[in-house]
Amino acid sequence: MPEEGSESRSFRIIPLICALLAIALGLLTLIGWISGVPLLASVRASYIPMAPSTAFCFTLIGVGLIAHLLKAALRWIPRVVASVVLAVVCAKLVEIFGDLNFGIDPWFVRNPGLFGAVPTGRMAPMTAINFLFIGTGLLALTGRQPAKFAGPLGALAAVIGAVVLVGYWYGTPLLYGGHTIPVALSTA
Template sequence: MTWTSRLCRAAERPMLWSVLLAAAFVMLSWKAGFEPGVRIIPGAAPMQFNTALCFGLLAIAGLRRHQPDMKWWAVAALLLAALTLVQDYSRVNAGIDQAFQRAWYFENTPEPGRMAPFTAVGFILIAAVRLTNRAPVAILLLGVVVLRAGAALIGYGIETAELYQIAEDKTAMAVHTAALFAAYSTVEICRLHARWRRRTGKEST
């Protein structure tokens, strides 16, 4: 096993725990009315409560990767994200945006409590990765998440809203949402690539 493979494996669980703790912090910030915890940058879009919830569900799925209940955590995140996306483009309100927490911060959030469209897509892709054993496909899906999250982070850096908010009537992706997506997906790509190399005999063990 190469040093990069060992590094990827070593980084996975700390990354998952970091995502879980960050998600818990955001959810607690919503509950406690702590504004800096939900929006990080003054005047910027918040990480929605459901966004933090999906990160938490997927982090638990990752931590329980070898357990039979892993898929249910991933399915829960997938369903919540998919329903949000359906709401966004069907103009039907299923009542899930504020089902767990009433929104009180609305910057760049046309529909209170609703996650950004690509945030929902990102969770769907990551959940799909958790539910598939095909490393090349999973790496491709995670690559899409990294690229879009990276674009959002660049958008915040150069103050170009089009890179983190696809339309004025859609919720913007929060900067810490993009950062968590980038970190989560990068480490998972590294792990899956190392696994794929081992299985195809391209890396000595």
């Protein structure tokens, strides 16, 4: 029978590893865009690359989760990080669905190339919605009843990501060939 301490430790190690992977993936993508090596932002040349704004949000979420896991005195960091991510994705959703332009993506990539009929370097609507769930979940982790909200929001984000992964697995990524920006494989 496993000790209670080892069980608690594994519940911290797994999210810590996931947070580190999110940071690494985000930074690798940003390096790819900055260096002009788009393959670093994508899994394959035939797949749409992760948008720099998505990589930025991934990195922030990873930092916020690490701060949440490691030190109780740093609880303000996940709140700030989640607030920044939520501000970015809410602005993106308003841009996408409200036909307004806050110019968020040009902060990272001024003149993106095209992937079929859609521009690269732009956050997908489904990605923005997922970050809405993830950012709200991270914010909920710092509250009084984190499991009440953070768990379901994380599960919802995981299900959406899994659906996208299944599409890639079967060679029919969702929204490819249309006019809506698809979710990058590395984002799912």
